[in-house]
Amino acid sequence: QVQLVESGGGLVQAGGSRRLSCAASGSIYSIDAMAWYRQAPGKQRELVASITSGGSTHYADSVKGRFTISRDNAKNTVYLQMNTLKPEDTAVYYCNANITSWDGSSWPSSSYWGQGTQVTVSS
Numbered sequence: 001q002v003q004l005v006e007s008g009g010g011l012v013q014a015g016g017s018r019r020l021s022c023a024a025s026g027s028i029y030s031i032d033a034m035a036w037y038r039q040a041p042g043k044q045r046e047l048v049a050s051i052t053s054g055g056s057t058h059y060a061d062s063v064k065g066r067f068t069i070s071r072d073n074a075k076n077t078v079y080l081q082m083n084t085l086k087p088e089d090t091a092v093y094y095c096n097a098n099i100t101s102w103d104g105s106s107w108p109s110s111s112y113w114g115q116g117t118q119v120t121v122s123s
Contacts (some may be wrong), residue, residue: 002026002101002112009093009117015084016121020115022095024076027102032109034071034078038091038119045094049080063089077089085121094114 008020024031037051049069050058057069068081078095095114100107 002028002099002110003095004095004114006093006095006117008113009119009121011120011122012085013084014087014121015121016083016085017081018119020080020082020093020095020119022078022097022115024097024099024112028076029091029092029100029102029107031073031076032098032100034069035096036069036078036080038089038097039094039116040088040091043091048093051078082119085119087121087123090121092118 003025004022005018005020008018012018013071023049031053033050033052037045038048039045046060046061048060049067051071052071059067066084071078097112098109099112100109
């Protein structure tokens with residue numbers, strides 16, 4: 001069974017930095033795209049950044065130049081380095097990954113989500 005476990009959330013002052021990590025575990029054959037989403041209170045979940053298995057990245061306009069997504073394929077881990085944080089970055093951050101894994105009889109590909117980690121930026 002595949003699991004995504006996030007870490008690194010917490011309280012940070014505006015202008016500060018935070019690094020989120022998300023590690024995938026289980027009977028994994030391969031991981032395609034990985035991404036970070038966030039959901040603020042009363043708002044829809046939105047894509048923050050994504051990275052392909054080859055390292056191509058995409059960012060939401062609101063975080064371009066401040067956030068950096070990266071991955072360590074050997075560790076099945078994706079990171080989100082967040083700099084110059086703003087109060088509007090406050091949200092629950094979720095990791096997402098498209099993973100091919102063993103289900104006991106085959107190797108299906110599915111989208112998996114982490115449990116979320118809270119990031120709160122104080123002004």
